[in-house]
Amino acid sequence: MPDAVMQMLGKQLVHRIAVGQGDINGDDFGTIFANAIGGIHRNSPLGIADVVLDRCAWSVKTIKRxxxxxATTVRLISGRNSPNYSLGISDPHDDTEQTGRAVLEVWNARVDEALAEHNELRIVVMVRNLESREFLVFEEEAMRFTPEDFTWEYNSRGNLEGCNRVDGTHHFTWQPHGSQFTIFRVVPASAQRFSVNRDVPLVSFEEVLSAVNFENDWISIHRREQREEIETPLAPSLFDLLR
Incomplete structure (x- = not known):
């Protein structure tokens, strides 16, 4: 990832720290990353293509450490994969291997859907600690998984775990209640690290309003016109009770 992109990520994080936003979520990072590369943050709950630029798309993730x-590995919550809704499996405990295969098929279908609209689909991950001002960023291909490469079993908490059939490496966790699907990924050697090496002064509420020359007349209060017809009286509001 070019240094210019890393600089833009850092600038936006400094801005958020300065205005008192002590942490960020996935949607925040989607906007930050889109701004850094000149892309568009779709900000949609549908699909896994969060940010797009030309014919390339990224699924955007951030975790706190x-x-x-x-960091050497990360757990990425990757949507809700419901084999019941998508593939008609009503009892996920009836056939563990079939359920595991179905969970991966739901993921693969989402990758296929994104690639039908974009030439390339990647995952970008930021591991963050806004208190220590340290960040790690990496991106990699959003791959399809071959269901036959994994074996599945339930752990002591009742969640389904998918492990590599050859070496037993834990790759996936799926929660039957809520259908949350988590992918475990190794942090690649190409991951980039950056830090904010200065104390960021906090810009107060009043300073922000002063900087934009705010005046009270910027705010217009629109009152609903009184209707002539008789309406059912509403319960008193909190403001009425406090008068």
């Missing part, structure tokens, strides 16, 4: 620089 105490020490981002030393």
């Amino acid at each position: 105490p020490q981002p620089f030393t």
Whole structure:
């Protein structure tokens, strides 16, 4: 990822820290990343293509860690994969292997759907700690998974875990209640790290309003016109009760 993109990520994070936004969520990072690359943040709950630029799309993820620089693996919540809704499996415990295959098929279908609209689909991940001002960023291809490569079993908490059939590496967790699907990914050697090495002064509420020359007449209060017909009286509001 070019240094210019990393600089833009850092600038936007400094801005958020300065105005008192102590942390960010996935949607926030979608906007930050889109601004950094000159793309568009779709901000839609549908599909996995969060940010688009020309014919390329990214699924955007961010997670919080105490020490981002030393992270070696990450857990990425990757949507809700319901085999009952998508593939008609009413009892996920009836056939564990079939349920696991179905969960991956739902993911693969989402990848296919995104690639039908875009030439390339990637995942960009930011591991963050806004308190220590340390960040790790990496991107990689959003791949389809071959269901036959994994074996499935329920853990002690009742969640379904998918492991590599050859070496037993834990790759996926699926929660029957809520259908949350998590992918475990190794942080690649190409991951980039950056930090904010200055204390960021907090810009107060009043300073922001002063900077934009705010005046009270910017705010117009629109009152609903009184209707002539008789309406059912409403319960008193909190403001009425406090008068």
